[in-house]
Amino acid sequence: MLRFVVRRLFLLVPILIGLSLLVFFWIRALPGSPAEALLGERATPDSIAQARDQYGLDDPLYVQYWRYVQTVGSGDLGTSIASHRPITEELRERFPATIELAFSAMLFATLIGVPLGFFAAKRYGGIFDNSSLFLSLIGVSIPIFFLAILLKWLFAVNLGWLPSVGRQDVLIDAGHPTNFYVLDGIVTGNWNAAWDAAKHLILPGIALATIPLAIIARITRASVLDVQNEDYVRTARAKGLAPRTVDRRHVLRNAMLPVTTIIGLQVGLLLSGAILTETVFAFPGLGSWLQMAIENRDYPVLQGGILFVAMVVVVVNLLVDISYGLLNPRVRLAGR
């Protein structure tokens, strides 16, 4: 097991180098440059030249790349051109926001998706099955931003039940030791703040959850259908176990294996979905940050941010592989 983990960790190095190269050159291939983006219509040829000089944009690309690798190597991801703040500092604030959002989306997707898929499989071919299939089709195909605006229009604007923007009501005074706002509220004993932060997660969480929810429901359904016909399930039934116990112990447990993998693999999807969701909900996480950075041609943020996100995806995939091994002894054995 340890060897497996170490080997996977070593594999990270070439992946990260490749990623940094890709991100670096891809960003520079975009039209426009931060010099022009910063100066806008007031740009004069002189001031653009001065800014290009200042940012070293006229140096050969390999020189710029080497400079980039050196600073990243020293633990400095650079400074945002738009906000003038160190990228590591911005990450410390924004990453927890996205984690919170992704976590609530995943929670929602799993809590609804798994039972939905399970019951659809149990009532294979029935109305419930067909309608859940139909709903999951809608879930996968509905554009996130459209759903987000719809949700806001209904629950925030018309019913006034839930907030439509941000992470917390601005009238609440709360400390933020960890930048996980719900956790902050609990840690500091400010239940009102925790509750308010949780409320701010509901609509964006639902919007972000739709695609994973649909996928999880479908995979669960397929997997339950598979497992149901396995020999050991039949044996369990034949043994006279109560149908509920068979479902819980034998069917659901084994059916969850592929679902776990899928949940892990959704992380990349969640992060890309976060770009839209966070923008629409003015949620100050990684997604809205990267979106602004694209608009501002904020190279350092794009580089640092994308590298960071890529790293997160790679690490999460590693964790999924490891947890899969823990859940399924057969995978572990095969690794020996």
Place this chain on the structure above:
Amino acid sequence: MRKILKAGVALGALSLLVAAVASGSAEGQAQAKDTLVFATEGEPTFLDPAIVSDGPSLRVADQITEGLVTVKPGTTKIVPDLATSWTGSNGGKRWTFKLRGGVKFHDGTPFNAQAVCANFNRWYNFPAAFQPDSVAYYYYTVFGGYRKPAQGITSDPLFSSCQVVNASTARINLRKPSASFIAALSLPSLSMQSPTALKKYKANAGTLSADGVLRPSGTYATEHPTGTGPYKFKSWKIGDKLVLERNDSYWGKKAKLKQVILRAIPDNAARLQALQSGEIDGYNLVEPQDISTIKRNSSLKIIDRPAFNVGYVTINSAKAPMNKLLVRQAVAHGLDREAVVKSFYGGRAQVATQFMPPQLFGWAKDVKKYPYNPARSRQLLQQAGLTLPVEIEFWYPTDISRGYMPDPQRNFQAFAASLENSGFKVVAKSAPWRPDYVARVQAGNAGHLNLIGWTGDFGDPDNFIGTFFRTPQNTWGPINPKIHAILNAALRETDLEKRTLTYQQANRLIMANLPGVPYVHTKPALAFKKSVRGYVASPIELEPFAPVSK
């Protein structure tokens, strides 16, 4: 049936859950009454106005700090602020300011002539990292240079020295005569900040990062901005909120609300929905298409900001036949400006007759006007000895929306059609706004005609027609040198009445010579809850929260 029943129960339970979640506590209800929550389009960069030029930063600074002069709310008229009066002498090179007595900065430091000179000397002595115009944009624009200019800063400084005549009198000596700098002193970037706080929190320390971005090393610009204004800084958490608190020992009329909270909501639709759901009290930069939605809502209102921009068609006289006045006149008569302004600006614009907005002093009522008249155009072209149709290259930008041209392509198409009616054959050319278009226009490399415009920074005509025509520029090609001369004279004139007359004369001369055809001034909009009162929109976005109540 059972299934349907079960589904119904589940749905009911779900909506109960949502409703339960929704009924949050009502904490802060009382606080809400005494707080204005305003959404801006982005987070401030820094709270030290001397080193920023973006709207969100300047909006905050404008509440905390005050300048020697300010503008009358809602106008560009310069009125006293921390200086009660001022006089120019020595041909506009020496300016003496009488200062308001009994004013203190938020940290208790007295405001006096020493404080004024400390601020001027701070700007003039900015270290290299603070000098680029991406940092100290306004100081650099107005005052041109520094004591020790950094690499790349080539222009000569305007500022020479600041003298403490006595505690309540400060004198600014310039190297060249300038009258426009008085209006510029109303800019938040050139406002007075506490010398004690600047020093204590190391406002002048900073480095350029490897990416060439200023990283202040002190905490002044992020945690301790200190001025004399009606609101003082309380806290700022990026991504969450910035809180301003009433300055109860303010020298003037005190702020009506105890607290102002600014939150950044960059997405336009999100700002609108936050206002509709009551999470904010007002917001800046309403999209034209949202205005009717807001007007239809009985609890919301729109506040118009007076126009402070100009959209124009550049005529490059370096490219024949545009060197001929008759041809330029034919262009002016051939552009259906009324139709464009009427069709594409949703009733939020007016036709421009000259290169600056009517709110500004020096705007002239009696400039030569060129109503749309295709027959006259063709006649003028023939008089110029040309055979019709006259082929011209006309450029417009893509990938851009500006207040003065929300959709450049539409403007272009309408103008091209009206020009083709008027004896021209238009060759369409376009380029992305960034990075090519603006550079092309500035290099005089964007055809015979092109679409562009300008949004003003401060209330002085020099910021419009001075920027365009005071010095020769490739954009226009050669223009009547009298225009350069008169604009330079206007910049040196210290008497406001005479300056006004000079700028009026300049506008008449410009429109007779037609270096281009201005066609539109647009009015941006703000949206508020109906209950919010006292917000006065300003053409230059100097909008104090102090008189606002709800």
